[in-house]
Amino acid sequence: MSTQAVGMRGGRWAAFQRQLQDRPSLVLVGVLLFLVLLIGIARPGTIGGTWVANTILFAAPLGIVAAGQTLVMLTAGIDLSVAAVMTAAAYVAASQSYFGSIRAVILALAVGLVVGLLNGLGVAIFRVQPLIMTLGTGLVISGSLLVYSLQVSHQGPPAVPDIVRYVGSGKLLGSIPVSALLWGAIAVIVIIGLRQTGFGRLVYAVGDNPTAVRLAGVRGWLVLLVTYVLCGFFSAVAGLVLVGAINAADLSLGDVYLLPSVAAVVIGGTSIYGGNGGYAGSLVGALILSVLSSLFTLLDAPDPLKQILYGAIVVLLAAVYVRTAGDTG
Amino acid sequence: MSAAATAGRPPGGPRFGRLLRRNAWTLGTYALFVAVMIFTISIHPDYGPFEVQSLVVGALPLAFAAVAQTCVVLGGGIDLSIGAMMAVANVLAARYMLGHDFQTALLISVAVLFGGTLAGALNGLIALRTKVPDIVVTLAMSFVWGGVALLILPKPGGGAPDKFGELASGSLFTPWIPNGILLLVGVVALVWIPLRFRGLGLALYAIGSDRTAAFRRGVRVGPTRVFSDALGGFLAACGGLALLMSTGIGSPLAGTIYTLSGVSAIVLGGVSLAGGRGGVTGPIVAAFVLTLVPADLILSGTDPNLGQVIQGVLIVLVVMAGGLAPLLRRRAPRTTDETGVAAA
């Protein structure tokens, strides 16, 4: 914008608006509570410890993959390969479990790191648009996985390693899902990492203004590279958690998570143009989407209707967000 | 220095060279197609009308998806719901055409195309009114249209009169030129030629290139955006019908892959995702390349499952090659307007 601030408009509404703009998660928590309330009204007695534990259990893979997507979107990018990485990591872990759980898990995470590295190299060094680069690697990964699956098929059906199953569906003290704890740990690391580390600052800075970042002496490409590697890693972790929860690996396991991973970040208030937002919002966004599905299931809504409402609500939430937060791009 | 500044390039310079430079990418796509075609014929010496026909029928839906995405992207947007809209068109047509004669089928087609146009326009209007980025709107709308498709036809079924399928697979003149290619050329020409030579087409390119400048030139930016999205919807519906022609039944999930492979085709076909640059022939030819490659893999005895891998590698390499040129050029002094010091 070529205009400079000559003055500010006062007023309580403006102040409130500014508050919302800075803390979008407040609105989101409101929406989340509203949805929970709705469930409570629709099916009294549903809300309880078990329900909460199960909801979090099902939200965990989405929440974890959204962590990676948040980082990438904060740099004004997008990662369309997350679903392929989730699937690949899950499948690799399952097919390699024969050689030992540890090796299986390490290989699965390596898949994520390698894809992230490829994405990062393309976006940061070759300046390929993130959308295209990650679309391309996504295709490469799912194609390779298909070939790989045929080659390992003689080993017998893939079996989910025990550790992975424990992380994905196990419960501590009888009620606390292990995946929730893992998700919580990741959330703490990502939130603190974004707020309190030099790298986190730079993630925002690169998304906000690459020229300023360069002028401040920062090597922006390195920031992008690390961001995409982290995204690949988180996607792989999400894939493992997912396969652990479902306890069966197939070649389209992660597919359904691509769109929700972006949706969770967007309704969580992270700008698709980068530089603004954070993981706290995405976390609540992931919970909202999960509670929404849970609500639809409780209401016995048929699948297609569920999908339609889901899409409509995402647009609605995004629109409400744009309206309250104002134009921040 | 001012003389040089006004004159720009030497007048009457090599126009042919410039034409070549501006269309280098598209020409590259043609060359790629020719190369792949030569390879195909070399491993499959008795390549004949039947193969041509199956290539065209197979490539038709993707070609329409690519042209649909092209219309949206040229205007500076992106539509991630094209595959889902194709699915809706596909199942809608399959459900209502079943058991009817050809003429009714054509009538239904017209209705479906109309619906597709409306759906595309709806995408554009939502993005325009709510100011939510179109990538988010269309992503969410892909859920909605996907759900609608499932409501219409929960599982693969329906059908169309045989004659309807012959719109793509039959051949009017010679078996070397299947109807599908005529259909494609006809529809695209119908949409594209008036567009290319009318103000509206110019406006479309203008808003894709620079919205502010276009507005100042007198382009009505909002309506033009909605128009480009509506056009995308129309062509997506064409793609859905083409899908019905090639498979003969309706399937609520068959369309979904066309969103991303359509994007692949336009990238390969030289349309800039940033908008304003590219044409319509590049993506169409790219759609044929992307259809031909997996078929070739089967013929040459390679694992056909590598098709997707090759498609992905192709996209990444092509775009990297495109990105490499400016990277090399950057070693030379930059112009001042990219840098830190120059004034506002």
Next chain:
Amino acid sequence: MLLETRGLSKNYGAVVALSSGDLSVQAGEIHALMGANGAGKSTLVKLLTGDVTPNAGVILLDGREVRFPSPASARKAGLASVYQDVSLVPLLTIVQNLRLTGTTMEAIRPWLEELELEDVDLTELARDLPTPTLHLLDLAQALASMPRVLILDEVTATLPADLSERVFRVARRWRSEGRSVVVISHRMTEVKALCDRATVLRDGATVGVVDLESSGQEEIVSLMLGPEAASVVVSEGSVADREKVSKVDRRPAVEVRGLRSGILQDVSFTLQRGEVLGIVALEGQGQADLFECLSGNRRPAAGEILVEGKARRFRHPHDAIGAGLVLVPADRALALLRQRSVLENIALPMVNRLRNWGLINSGSERRRVKSAIDRLEIDTRAQSRVMRLSGGNQQKVTIARWLATGFMTLLCFDPTRGIDIRTKEQIYKVLRELAASGSAVLLFTSEMPEIQLACDRALVMYGGRVVAELSAHDATEAALLRAAHGLGRAAAAEAAS
């Protein structure tokens, strides 16, 4: 009255760009619109041409109220503008651009001849033509619609002198035909020579209309700067301090030898520690290239840069910053993270090394940032997002960044452009203090009177070379102006005496 506006106002969210724009233009006059950057000139122009719509106020044409929802409608009513940022669509050819506005070749051809653009290949993409050519083409296209009011928004800022002359010729012709021209320009001499009257804006409001025949530059300047301006211009207390300090510790901080890049030709000079060295030049004389090379944003084609006696090659601003050379660019938009907080903006360079990517010591960071904020007296009431600060405070943030991070040599490229006089004073005070504490400061300013206020000596650049060196004492505006127009050292010295 041909064109009149009353109380036009425009705000973007909470930011008020124009609060009360009043303008009246008679038929057959060239009317100047003046004011510091951010005073609202460009916003007023955009309202007049339908580029944006006003929040309040009216536009009267021939005494009748008009509304322009788009530039096309304004053009139809007889108002056409050439904007400071080129408004040709880059990926279309010139011919196609003309078709967008419905300009016929017959209509534009005489104007292409008038502006000596016959040789331009109109089938080129706009993006492939040089910026000055595009500006003239834009002008030709505006003229082709035969507007009753032609608006030129800082068109000459990017044009070399001979091309500017073509623009003025057209403007005078427009006046002689009984039409009107509104000119926005920062160049006082240009305005004096060309215009009949001037409307002055300050802080988004019209503060006065001046008859240029009868009144002098001082009147315009004092209107532009506001009431407290005069007092500052006379307060030369700092100059006395400077004489004392400048005796201390004179070692070369940066030596530039035979530097070539862009239009820069063989530039050599030495910047001493403890001094503020001014660079003076008209627009586009190579000063931008010089700062680019020194800040590591571009690799020079030839020549060397010595820092503390050692030759350095900068491949990235990172290297220059490592060597202690830091840049404050003119355009704040390039340096600031608009959506981030003041703290994050100031602390940005502190994390530019890999080893600082870990946890931030927020205590020490906050202390360093706070001391920089205090030193520059930044108003931090709206600190959660830098874009909510005023222009002056934004500029202070770009300087505070380096105060907090630390540096040896500060490269300031027109840091006071378009900011109010009080902020200017603060910035110059800080620059003087920095020099006094042993840093070196290289300062380019487009406002020549300020050289004597802030600098120890000044270099004048013209056509990519350093053509004159003047001590602060000799660097009067007249002497600088002469040298900056390439009138030679002798003439400059003569003017100084």
